[in-house]
Amino acid sequence: MVSNETKRIGLIIPMVSNEYWVRISDVIQDRLMEYGYNLILCCSRYSSEVEEQHLAILKEWGADGVIYSPASIPDADEKFFQRLDRYPIPVVILDRNTPGLPKVCADHFDGALKATEHLINLGHKSIAYLGGPLAMLDRELGFRFAHEKHDLSINDALIFRGNSSLDFVFSTIQDFIQHKPQISAVFCGNDMTAVETISALVRANIRVPEDIAVVGYGDYDIPPCFSYPLTSVKYPFQKMGETIVDLLLQMIQGKEKTPDIPEITFPAELMIRSSCGSLN
Secondary structure (H helix, E strand, C coil): CCCCCCCEEEEEECCCCCHHHHHHHHHHHHHHHHCCCEEEEEECCCCHHHHHHHHHHHHHCCCCEEEECCCCCHHHCCCHHHHHHCCCCCEEEECCCCCCCCEEEECHHHHHHHHHHHHHHCCCCCEEEEECCHHHHHHHHHHHHHHHHCCCCCCHHHEEECCCCHHHHHHHHHHHHHHCCCCCEEEECCHHHHHHHHHHHHHCCCCCCCCCEEEEECCCCCCCCCCCCCEEEECCHHHHHHHHHHHHHHHHCCCCCCCCCCEEEECCEEECCHHHCCCC
């Protein structure tokens, strides 16, 4: 056991308004408390500059280690690794495909592939993708690969990226309702976006799934009052949260001594319900 531990662990996540981040933060905190550690929660709001500030504060406060979900794609952010080099404390990456660093993540590429293939197998050939920030690129890549696998061309005009805010979803739905009437299905990068997409479609008198099928991502707890059972991709946030704490504490205590950089990936599962039309 390291004698000068402060028993403080930092968690840097991009947002706290998304149910996934709330749920996995709870899991991480509960797991840390089992081992006698305290959590310092930091929200970057998808800003690399804010992440830099959080890392500096965590170092100043003597954090023993950091669980970190970067706002940017490290390959496209040349300052990312310089940022970490300035704060030489144990770091494990959460749910981002970050090369060269220990990480625990879900197989979002395969999850998106399964969801998109399901829509394609239902006969959809014009599928829109409503994604999030570029840090969620694996989902878009899975969406694209499904089209290539089934010899369908990719229409980049049907790929929308934003921040999952209500304004983004509403304006995007209005755009493709008015200008892209050929769309028959929408794959959303998270369930929040999917719920807002369905709500916007219904307000526009477009039937779900009869006119447009919708698939989400995350398999969150949708309120019972929402009358459209949502097809969604599920991944094991409970196991991910517990595993990343265990891995980080092994690193802090010097028990993780394997020559290879630990990379733990959990599979994603497609949960089929009626919003995609296959149960109708």
